[in-house]
Amino acid sequence: MSQVRGVQSQFIEADPRYLMQGAKLAISDIYDAITELGTNADDRYQILVIPGRIEIEVERRRSSRSILKIRDFADGMTSDAMKKKLSRMGTRVSGLEMGKDVRGTNSRGAKDVAALGDVTFQSIASDGKFHECSISEYFKFVLNPPSEVTSETRQLIGILVGTGTVVTINLRQDVSVPQHENMCDRLANLVPLRDILSSPQRKVIVIDKNRQRSTQIAAPTIVGTERLAETFSIPGYPGITAKLTIKRAAQSFERVAPKFRLGGILVKSKHAVHEATLFDAALENDIHAQKFFGRLTCAAIDELWNDYDERFAKEEPFAPSNPKPVIDPSRRTGLTKDHPFVEALQGEVLKRLRPLVEEERRQAEQTRARIENKETRRRLNELERKASEFLRDYAAEDETATGSNQKSPSLRLKQRGYSLTPPYAQMVVGESIYFTLQVSQEQFPEFGRGAGVSVECLSPCIEAESRVCFLESHPTRAETLSARFKVTALLPTPTTGIRVRAGRVLDETAIEVLASAAEKYSHVADLQFERRRYSGTCGTRRKKIRILAPLSLCSEPTEIQLSSLSPKFVVPARATLVPDAQLKVTVAEITLKLPDDEATTTLTAAMAGSQVTAELRAFQSAGDAISIKLEDIDYGAQRYRKKNNVIEIATRHPSLKRYLGNKPDFVGQDAQHFRVLLAEIVADAVCSEIVSRNGELQPENYANADWDQYYAEWSALMTKFLPVAHKTQLDI
Numbered sequence: 005m006s007q008v009r010g011v012q013s014q015f016i017e018a019d020p021r022y023l024m025q026g027a028k029l030a031i032s033d034i035y036d037a038i039t040e041l042g043t044n045a046d047d048r049y050q051i052l053v054i055p056g057r058i059e060i061e062v063e064r065r066r067s068s069r070s071i072l073k074i075r076d077f078a079d080g081m082t083s084d085a086m087k088k089k090l091s092r093m094g095t096r097v098s099g100l101e102m103g104k105d106v107r108g109t110n111s112r113g114a115k116d117v118a119a120l121g122d123v124t125f126q127s128i129a130s131d132g133k134f135h136e137c138s139i140s141e142y143f144k145f146v147l148n149p150p151s152e153v154t155s156e157t158r159q160l161i162g163i164l165v166g167t168g169t170v171v172t173i174n175l176r177q178d179v180s181v182p183q184h185e186n187m188c189d190r191l192a193n194l195v196p197l198r199d200i201l202s203s204p205q206r207k208v209i210v211i212d213k214n215r216q217r218s219t220q221i222a223a224p225t226i227v228g229t230e231r232l233a234e235t236f237s238i239p240g241y242p243g244i245t246a247k248l249t250i251k252r253a254a255q256s257f258e259r260v261a262p263k264f265r266l267g268g269i270l271v272k273s274k275h276a277v278h279e280a281t282l283f284d285a286a287l288e289n290d291i292h293a294q295k296f297f298g299r300l301t302c303a304a305i306d307e308l309w310n311d312y313d314e315r316f317a318k319e320e321p322f323a324p325s326n327p328k329p330v331i332d333p334s335r336r337t338g339l340t341k342d343h344p345f346v347e348a349l350q351g352e353v354l355k356r357l358r359p360l361v362e363e364e365r366r367q368a369e370q371t372r373a374r375i376e377n378k379e380t381r382r383r384l385n386e387l388e389r390k391a392s393e394f395l396r397d398y399a400a401e402d403e404t405a406t407g408s409n410q411k412s413p414s415l416r417l418k419q420r421g422y423s424l425t426p427p428y429a430q431m432v433v434g435e436s437i438y439f440t441l442q443v444s445q446e447q448f449p450e451f452g453r454g455a456g457v458s459v460e461c462l463s464p465c466i467e468a469e470s471r472v473c474f475l476e477s478h479p480t481r482a483e484t485l486s487a488r489f490k491v492t493a494l495l496p497t498p499t500t501g502i503r504v505r506a507g508r509v510l511d512e513t514a515i516e517v518l519a520s521a522a523e524k525y526s527h528v529a530d531l532q533f534e535r536r537r538y539s540g541t542c543g544t545r546r547k548k549i550r551i552l553a554p555l556s557l558c559s560e561p562t563e564i565q566l567s568s569l570s571p572k573f574v575v576p577a578r579a580t581l582v583p584d585a586q587l588k589v590t591v592a593e594i595t596l597k598l599p600d601d602e603a604t605t606t607l608t609a610a611m612a613g614s615q616v617t618a619e620l621r622a623f624q625s626a627g628d629a630i631s632i633k634l635e636d637i638d639y640g641a642q643r644y645r646k647k648n649n650v651i652e653i654a655t656r657h658p659s660l661k662r663y664l665g666n667k668p669d670f671v672g673q674d675a676q677h678f679r680v681l682l683a684e685i686v687a688d689a690v691c692s693e694i695v696s697r698n699g700e701l702q703p704e705n706y707a708n709a710d711w712d713q714y715y716a717e718w719s720a721l722m723t724k725f726l727p728v729a730h731k732t733q734l735d736i
Contacts, residue, residue, distance in 0.1 A: 031119040034072060034181060035263065039196045041171050042208070043276070044114055045076035046200050050275060052078060055205040060191070061162070062181060063213035069121060069174050070181045071213070075161075077168040080129035083150050086137045090115060090125060091145045114171070115139055121176045126161045127169040128153055141176070184212040188219045193264045195280045198223050199272070226266055226297060228253040231360050238304075238348050240325060246302035248353060250360060256294035256640035269298045269353065271338060273305035278331060279338025283350045283357065285570035285605065291639055292365040293357075300353060305330055308345055342567060372636040373667040375655060380673050384632045386732040387683065391630045391651075391690045394725050399626035399694045400701040401541070417484075421447030424504055424511040431466075431493040432518050438490050439513060441504050443475060445483040448508065453477060455506060457487045463500040465517050467492050475506070493517040522588040528552045531564070531611060533618035538607075539700040542622045542648075544598045549618070551592040551609045553581050558590050562611060566594065570605035573598070573620060581611075598622040602648050621700065624649040632686060636667070643685050651689045653682065660685075679733035687729045691721040 031037055042058055049056035061073040081089070117123055124138045133150040134157050140146075151157075161170045175181065182190065188210050192201065200206050201223035208221045228251030235247045250269065257267030268280035280297075287293040308330040315322055322328070330343050339346045376384065397418050416423035421444040429437060443451050455475045459468045469490040478484035491502060496519040503512045518524060534550040551564065562581045568574070573596060581590035592609075604621045631650045639645055639654035646652070655664050663681060665672035672678050695718050699706045706713070 031116045034120070034175070034179060034187075035190065035194060037072065037117040037120055037173060038074065038191065039194060040114060040117055041074035042197060042200065045074065045078065045169075046206060047275075048076065048078040049206070054078075055207075057207045057209065058200075059162070059209045059211055061211040061213055062184070062187070064181050064183075069177055070179070072120075072173045072175055072181075073162075073170055075163065075168065075170040077163065077166060080127040080167040080169050081125070081135060082127075082129045082131055082133070083135045083137070083147060085129075086125060086127070086135060087147055090137060090139065091147070115143070117171070117173055118143055120173055120179050122174040124172045124174075125169065126172070128158070128161070128163055128167050130167055184210070184215070184217070184219070188221055190264055191221050192224055193260075193266060195263050195265065195270070196277050198270060198277050199275075224266065226251075226253065228295075228297060231296075232298075232356055234356065236352055236356075238302075238345065238352060240348055241304070241345060244302070244304040246300055246304075246349060246352070248298065248300050248356060250296055250298040250357060252360070252364075253295045253297060256291065256638065257297070258641055259294075267294060267297045269296075269300050269357075272299060272301045273309075274303045276306075278305070281338065283353050285572075287357070287361060289604075290361060291637075291645065292368060293361045294640065295364065296357065296360065300349075302349065304345075305339070342565075368637060373670075375634040375636055375664070375670050375673065377670075377673060380634070383679065383733050384634075384682075387686055387729060388630050388632050390728050390732055391632070391686055391725075392628075394728070395626050395630060395690055395694060398721060399697045401626055417442050417444060422509045422511060424502070424513050426513065428514045428516075430516045430518065430524065431491075432521050432523075433493050433496060436490050436492040438488055439502060441473075441475075441487045441506070441509075441511065442478065442481075443485045443506070443509060445485060450507060451475060451485055453485065455485070457504055457506040459489055460503040460505070461491070461500070462503060462512075463497060465493070465495040465497040465500050466502070466515060467494055468502065491515070521586060525552060525587050525589045528554050528589050530554070531557065531609060531614040531616050533607070533609065533616060535618065535703070537619045537621075537700060537703070539621040539623065539697075540598050541625050542598055542602060543600050544622075547596045547598055547620075549594050549596060549607070549620075551579065551581065551594075551616075553590045553611075553614075555583055555588055555590060557614070558611070559583060562590065564592060564609050564611045567608045567610075568605045568620075569608075570603055572601070572603045573605045573607075573622075575607065579609075596620075623697065626697065630690070634673075634682075644689050646689050646693065651686060653685055676734060680730060683726070683729035683733045687722055687726050691718050691725060694721055 031040065038060055042060070045056065045058045057077055059073070059075040061071075061075065063071040065071070114125075115123075118139045118141050120141075122138065122140050125136065127135045129135055131150075132153060134153045135150050136148040138146045138148075158164050163170065181187075191197065191208075191210065194201075197208070201208055201221055209218050210221055211218045230249065230251050232248065232250040235245050238244045238246060248269075253267070257265065262268075262280065265280050268282050270280050271278045282288050282293055282296070308326050312322060312326055312329055325344060328340060328343055330340055330345055332338060332340050339349075341347075416425075416427070422442065424439060424441050426439070429439075431437060441457055445451060453476055457473050457475060459471055459473060461468050469492070473487045473489045475485040475487045478486045487506075493515075495517065497517045499514065499516060501512050501514045503510070531551070531553045534552055538547065538549060540547045553562075558581055560583065563578055564581055566575045566577060566579055575596060576594055579592040579594050581592045583590045599622050602621075602623050604619065607618045607620050609616050609618075628649045633650060633652050634655055635652045636656065637652070637654050638656040639652075642654060643657045643659060644651055644653045653660070655661060655670075660678070660681060663672045663675060663678040664670050695714055698717075699709070699714065
């Protein structure tokens with residue numbers, strides 16, 4: 005409470021819905037929960053300056069909620085401490101505010117785990133009492149009165165002697181719980197736990213309650229040659245230094261989720277590991293950077309966090325050099341990427357890392373030998389031609405790009421010889437839209453101009469303008485006929501459709517009719533991108549992306565911050581969510597130009613209390629010719645890399661090297677088994693690209709797709725293309 009010009013004021017209370025939104029940003033899976041609770045236990049041991057044991061106990065249940073427990077044997081928490089630390093969000097009670105070498109920052113993590121289910125905290129404290137509280141998954145805090153410690157209590161919580169705390173999460177049934185071996189393997193690689201698992205002062209044990217077994221977890225030993233060890237100053241921050249060590253591993257690191265990666269530079273403050281990164285999206289996707297790892301330590305990260313916190317508490321203006329939290333409060337991105345200190349720190353690291361990557365690139369080029377002989381190149385030329393034709397025939401094009409829907413027929417038309425578009429429509433009562441049937445005369449030569457097409461409505465909720473329409477010559481495509489008809493929505497329905505018939509051609513389209521336009525956005529409960537994934541053809545100048553939020557979240561025009569992980573995608577720094585009373589949501593729309601080369605990025609939109617992401621990919625047109633290159637290079641676990649319609653085959657991969665033979669002649673390239681392997685790899689690359697494009701450009705056809713559907717489509721494409729690919733490489 006404070007007094008402002010004679011008016012009593014207080015801090016705004018947080019609604020449980022708001023707390024849940026923030027918690028889900030921070031805790032998305034079981035590993036995030038283990039990170040938060042495990043580092044909390046480590047922080048306590050760190051403050052007490054004692055060695056300690058941390059137990060992670062899992063009881064897996066098929067038909068009910070599984071149980072996750074994190075147990076430590078530190079000094080425990082009294083009821084007063086529980087109330088102080090766990091009943092409020094954001095208080096500064098971790099010890100970082102007093103200069104302690106701990107990870108905790110704004111007192112969130114232990115409470116955020118309620119995003120995964122009901123949480124119970126049970127503790128035997130140094131006062132000799134048993135203390136207990138709980139936080140429900142709806143963020144309701146309940147504190148039980150202290151009680152005497154009994155042998156039954158100790159057996160129940162697994163602390164047989166002394167003091168300690170156990171945190172129990174009654175996991176929601178939709179929370180995935182890995183099997184014991186997989187869980188142990190992934191925990192060993194978990195970036196925020198790396199130093200804890202490496203410390204001789206800590207012992208981390210994973211207990212499988214179902215099979216009564218336990219495994220001690222240790223961080224993997226990563227061997228490498230030191231390439232740089234330097235302490236440098238940070239421009240614009242007098243007196244602040246950082247220590248950087250960079251090493252090179254003998255083999256490239258496997259590409260995995262960021263929080264499990266072994267490569268990259270570990271970024272650390274006094275005690276906490278915040279992330280592992282190569283500091284640049286281009287380097288993250290550069291094969292020559294994949295062997296580098298190391299550590300960046302900067303104690304000033306904690307000092308900047310405390311400075312921001314103290315100024316906020318005192319309601320003082322923030323320093324221009326420290327205008328926002330330096331650590332991402334949700335812990336999703338490690339450091340805050342657009343903080344001026346982080347930008348300066350990143351710049352200094354890249355000055356030192358990029359030359360090492362370029363040296364790696366030069367050495368790879370110098371040792372790379374020419375592989376292809378004249379006969380191999382002739383066969384590859386033929387395979388390139390066939391692969392390009394197959395890609396054009398079966399890959400979808402970006403129909404959102406200006407004019408692209410006039411350049412090539414739809415994928416369905418190419419595959420089946422006819423198509424009814426759109427294949428799915430969402431309409432509002434009273435709205436009318438046009439549907440088009442297209443027929444290829446090459447595949448259906450019996451059709452000519454004037455051929456009749458019957459139109460059938462599958463329910464009385466919609467009405468067609470006419471029951472019969474007629475095929476005419478397509479205005480821009482040779483040997484293609486089209487018929488166009490109008491359909492009007494009459495009554496709301498979750499599912500209906502149109503069926504058309506013309507000779508051998510029979511096709512349907514699905515239609516959903518909504519009572520109002522606002523129903524299209526009734527699912528919008530928080531800040532979100534209209535789609536989770538966007539894609540388009542390289543060089544597209546007008547790629548529209550919309551961000552939505554409910555009126556309950558921002559009923560007035562509200563500014564949001566935008567960013568792109570890759571500098572190849574230029575996005576505006578800000579956009580404004582504008583309320584739309586008719587749609588009952590707020591909408592922000594941005595228009596992007598896609599880069600000329602293939603690239604992928606993560607777009608982020610953020611506002612107070614909410615942060616969301618979407619993936620954006622730019623790829624070459626399916627009409628561009630494919631090029632195949634045999635490269636004397638190692639891409640780690642990958643046999644090939646595809647970029648800008650160039651398939652680079654890594655011949656140092658063990659599966660190829662054993663057949664290809666050694667330089668300078670690579671005599672194995674003339675053997676049939678090597679040629680078959682080339683055909684298989686190129687077919688895999690082309691068919692995988694087709695499935696990927698189709699899934700991104702035609703999401704309505706994959707709305708409920710699982711892995712099996714994608715694999716089935718890939719297998720069907722491979723069945724069609726493999727014989728063609730084999731024929732180019734074999735004399736059959």
